Amino acid sequence: MPEQPAIPFKVEPATVFRFKPRDIKEDAGTLRDGTALTGKMIESPMMFHYVDAIDFRHTAMKAEEKGIDPEVAIENSWLLKENPELREAWEWHKGEIAKLEKKLIDGYGVDKKTGKPNRVPTETERYRIGWQAFAAKAEGVETGTAKIALKEQFFGPDYVGRSEKHTFPAHVSIPREQVQFASKFAPAWNTYYAIYFTMTGLHGLHVIGGALVLAYYLFCGKKMYLSNPEWLANRVEVGGLFWHFVDLVWIFLFPILYLM
Structure with a gap:
């Protein structure tokens, strides 16, 4: 069979082409029928579905190193600017932290010399929104009082059941330039x-x-x-x-x- 000439084409706006794995040969860019794909692949964003936790501790740590208020840095982050649903969750979380601070002051008091509370929320409590917190927000109750099934306590959230209740943000898109490696297994975070x-x-x-x-x-x-x-x-x-x-x-x- 004679070799077919190359046919250049340009797609605007960018379109997603989906091919089944069996239609693509091992050498990247070649389909099973011999069609060769050449060109530059655009850097597509990472898509997350049903985000069950958001951890701002890394953002807070970097802000403190630069002498910036961590909450200001978090609120000005691209994640909250580009995702109204996550900003709403953060505002709700701040209210929960304010309640927790009041409980700690009522329970442990304030240092008479410095005037500072004897106990304050941990960094994890202050800067991390876990799936239990999302569940509490969806149910309209305080953090830690959401209805968690026994199965969920051992095996994690029931994504299928909770997706119907809109417990978690449905979709979060992260631009490629914002994707960084920050291992949760590092001693600083675990x-x-x-x-x-x-x-x-x-x-x-x-x-x-x-x-x-x-x-x-x-x-x-x-x-x-x-x-x-x-x-x-x-x-x-x-x-x-x-x-x-x-x-x-x-x-x-x-x-x-x-x-x-």
């Missing part, structure tokens, strides 16, 4: 991983230290063995005890961090 990296890091340092000591006696202990073998034996025994101690710690550390 207590579990802060403990995890600290404990495993310390354990790893002890393992390296013990291995270096035992390696030293293995490769450099000949002179000590010839001059005073009992002296070397005592040191090897102490090094062995330390090594077994590190091993024993791992026996407890592994199930706590990985299995529980």
Whole structure:
């Protein structure tokens, strides 16, 4: 079959072409019938459906580093400017935080010297809107008092059932230039991983230290063995005890961090 000539074309406005996976060959840009697609793919935004949580802690942290009021930075963020539904959720959330601050003052009082509350909302409470908060907003009740089914408490929100109640924002579009990597598994954002990296890091340092000591006696202990073998034996025994101690710690550390 003779090769078909290329046919250039331009689509305005940009249109989404959808092809089934079986119609596309492994080499990108070629369809199963031999049609080659060339050109520049536009950077399309990321679409999220039924957003069940919004976390502004990273925005707040960056604002504090620049000496800006975190709430001002959040309210001027593109996310709230471009999404009226999320701005409404944020305004509702601020009201809930004000109620929480009042409860904490009533319960724990104010420091007499500084005049500041003895307890204030945590950063997570202040800057994160979780799915339970969205559920409370949809039901018109205070945060923490929404009707949460037992199944949801263990397995997370029922998206199908809650979509009918309009619990979560239906669609959120994030421009490509606003997409950044901020891992929720970093120690700064997750207590579990802060403990995890600290404990495993310390354990790893002890393992390296013990291995270096035992390696030293293995490769450099000949002179000590010839001059005073009992002296070397005592040191090897102490090094062995330390090594077994590190091993024993791992026996407890592994199930706590990985299995529980």
